[in-house]
Amino acid sequence: MGTVSSRIRSRLNPAAEEEPPAGGNxxxxxxxxxxxxxxxxxxxxxxxxxxxxxxxxxxxxxxxxxxxxxxxxxxxxxxxxxxxxxxxxxxxxxxxxxxxxxxxxxxxxxxxxxxxxxxxxxxxxxxxxxxxxxxxxxxxxxxxxxxxxxxxxxxxxxxxxxxxxxxxxxxxxxxxxxxxxxxxxTSVNAETVCTYYYSAEIYGLRAIKYICRQWLLDNLMTRQNDELLLEINLDLMKELIASSDLLVVEVEMDVYTTLKKWMFLQLELTSTGSQEGLLPIEHLCFAKYKSNSDGAYFLDCEQGRAFVPVFQQLRLAYIICDPPSAHIIDQDELIPATWLTRVYKEQWLALLWEKQNRKLGPMDVYFSDIHGNSMRCSGKLYADEERSWTWPGFKFAWDLVVCYTNKRIIFRRSALKTSCGLGVNLLWQRKVAFRLRVISLDQTGKAVFRMETDYHVLSLRKDQELPVVSLENQDTRFPMYVACNFLYLAPETASCSGRSRSARR
Missing domain, CATH: 3.30.710.10 (Potassium Channel Kv1.1; Chain A)
Structure with missing residues (x-):
């Protein structure tokens, strides 16, 4: 704001109600x-x-x-x-x-x-x-x-x-x-999305707020943009990380890595006022802060407490089940041990429950069980060619492979094939609750193709494969993301009725 030179002409020939004659002054x-x-x-x-x-x-x-x-x-x-x-x-x-x-x-x-x-x-x-x-x-x-x-x-x-x-x-x-x-x-992109989102909140433009939120859910993980991360405030980041619609590149550990970078940028911007001289590796910043914390975990320190509500949205159960990821969490010393102790206990009880009860998997899916509990993961298809992938730590040797071939997405249980580095579970049949999304983004981050399923329960025997989505006659574009939500958490271990729930809040 400030004074801007005026373009208003204050004194003209007084002809108020009619257009000026051709020979005016x-x-x-x-x-x-x-x-x-x-x-x-x-x-x-x-x-x-x-x-x-x-x-x-x-x-x-x-x-x-x-x-x-x-x-x-x-x-x-x-x-x-x-x-x-x-x-x-x-x-x-x-x-x-x-x-x-x-x-x-x-x-x-x-x-x-x-x-x-x-x-x-x-x-x-x-x-x-x-x-x-x-x-x-x-x-x-x-x-x-x-x-x-x-x-x-x-x-x-x-x-x-x-x-x-x-x-x-x-x-x-x-x-x-x-x-x-x-x-x-029509002009949402990496440079405008946060400004538009905050403006939509102020001026009550619900449709714009929804479009910007969806753009961020699609692009937060797919675009490593420091300027974009700097613009996202704590409340908005908390909402994005909590959403099951967040397009997670690879696995939940990548969400943690993104949050760590975001927190680093927020702290350095606050302390320096600019991005100049930022350390190239964000964990060095936390080492600097930790040196003055008397051994406390960073989120327990004064400078880290503001970020606690955001990091509480992480789905830690899907991080600690992968040993390399669990090791990084321990080394970083950002997340308090009390958070992790509870999650490790739940995972251990879930493992015991599964091994002793030999349950096939979730029998029913309830919306209240889905929100906030699913495992988020995705793979990227760069071209229309065959590809298969899996994710580490899923469901205690749940030997599931996702395949793309002939414009179809197939789930395969590869119990006898360990080429993907999978563990083998001896149960002859397993069930999985899942939701699948297929998303293509243009250069501005706008979704030019989107297709998704509801949650379904799928039963697979050893080495059985079942198609879950067909993209034939669809206007697909590459590169394309195949995103999955799996219901992972164990049933209530304290229940004596034997009824299995797919997830808990």
């Missing part, structure tokens, strides 16, 4: 010409600007190139009224500038209509001093939405959409807000 002719001949990106032909009627339309260069001027439209009476202060009956003061305007036009705004029709102090004032309640509003956005009250149209470049949205929200201009919403929908 020199100052008036310059004013009209300056308003009529505009660059293409400001014209009504929608250049790089996406409007509510023409979302995402790209700029077309004129004969002289992208900077060529386009034929101007005739100025309307409303245009001329906004450009001159004749017959003005109210003066708006803001940003150390003055706008000489007309109540009849301002009342097209819900904000001014209420101001001028109620028992407010400003109702009968001829000069109104306005203090902007929102720091997102600047002089230019305020000027443009005032112009909309006269012209009934506004051009909004994506780089100005948040400022325009803020000004339109203050003045209660629903049409401009809807236009901002359309522009935001």
């Amino acid at each position: 020199e100052e008036e002719e310059r004013a009209e010409a300056g308003a009529a001949v505009v660059p293409e990106e400001q014209a009504g032909h929608s250049g790089t600007v996406a409007t509510a009627r023409q979302p995402g339309r790209k700029r077309k260069a004129g004969p002289g190139g992208t900077l060529a001027k386009v034929p101007h439209r005739a100025l309307t009476r409303d245009d001329l009224f906004f450009l001159r202060d004749e017959d003005s009956d109210v003066k708006i003061c803001a940003f150390q500038e003055e706008w000489c305007l007309h109540r009849a036009y301002l009342c097209r705004s819900g904000y001014f209509s209420s101001m001028f029709s109620g028992a407010w102090q400003e109702t009968n004032m001829s000069t109104i001093e306005m203090q902007m309640p929102d720091e997102n509003i600047d002089r230019d956005s305020f000027h443009e939405v005032l112009g909309f009250l006269y012209r009934g149209r506004i051009e909004i470049p994506p780089c100005r959409v948040v400022a325009t949205l803020a000004a339109a929200s203050m003045l209660q201009l629903d049409e401009v807000i809807r236009q901002c919403e359309v522009i935001m929908m």
Whole structure:
């Protein structure tokens, strides 16, 4: 914010209700010409600007190139009224500038209509001093939405959409807000997603908030972007990490690695105020903090406590079941031992329960069991060619292989084939509860293909394979992620009824 030089012409030839004659004075002719001949990106032909009627339309260069001027439209009476202060009956003061305007036009705004029709102090004032309640509003956005009250149209470049949205929200201009919403929908990317998300929260744009949240769930793990991580605050990161829809690259351990990097960036930005001089390896930062902690785990220290709610969303049961990952957790000394002791106990009891009761797996799936408990993992297909993979530590030697072949995704139980480094379970039949998602992202992170199943319970015998998804006749695009959610946690070990639950809160 700050003072911006005014583009308002304060004194012109007083011809209020009719267009100026062809032979008007020199100052008036310059004013009209300056308003009529505009660059293409400001014209009504929608250049790089996406409007509510023409979302995402790209700029077309004129004969002289992208900077060529386009034929101007005739100025309307409303245009001329906004450009001159004749017959003005109210003066708006803001940003150390003055706008000489007309109540009849301002009342097209819900904000001014209420101001001028109620028992407010400003109702009968001829000069109104306005203090902007929102720091997102600047002089230019305020000027443009005032112009909309006269012209009934506004051009909004994506780089100005948040400022325009803020000004339109203050003045209660629903049409401009809807236009901002359309522009935001079509321009979500790594540079804009967090700004749009926070703005959607402030101004109540539920659809934009949902789109940005989904973009982050799809891209947080797939794009290692330090600037993006820096923009994600604690509340948003907590929500993302808690979601079963998070596209986890490989396994849950990768979520921990991403969180560690995010916390490192947040701490270093707080202490240095910039990214300059950041250590290339984030664990060195924690070693620095740990040296002053008297041996306490980092999340128990003063600087780490703020991050506790986020790290509590980690699904530790799927990290400690892989020995190399469990070793890294112990070495880092970020997560308190009390957290891990509880998880190790649950895993040990689950192992005993499975070995002694010889259960085949989950019999029923309940929504309350699914939320927050599934194992999240994925594999990436770079081209339409055969591939198979598995993930370490799944369900105590649950020898499951996921295969992609002939546009089909197949689950195979490879009990007699150990080429994938799998353990072998001797149960002749196993059951698994799963959900499968197939996602393709373009260069901006937008999902160009998405297909997903509900949760299903699948029964497999030794070396049996079953197709779970067919992509034939689907507009698939590569690279493509195959993401799985498996229900993993053991049944209630204290239960004597023998009834098996697939997961617990």
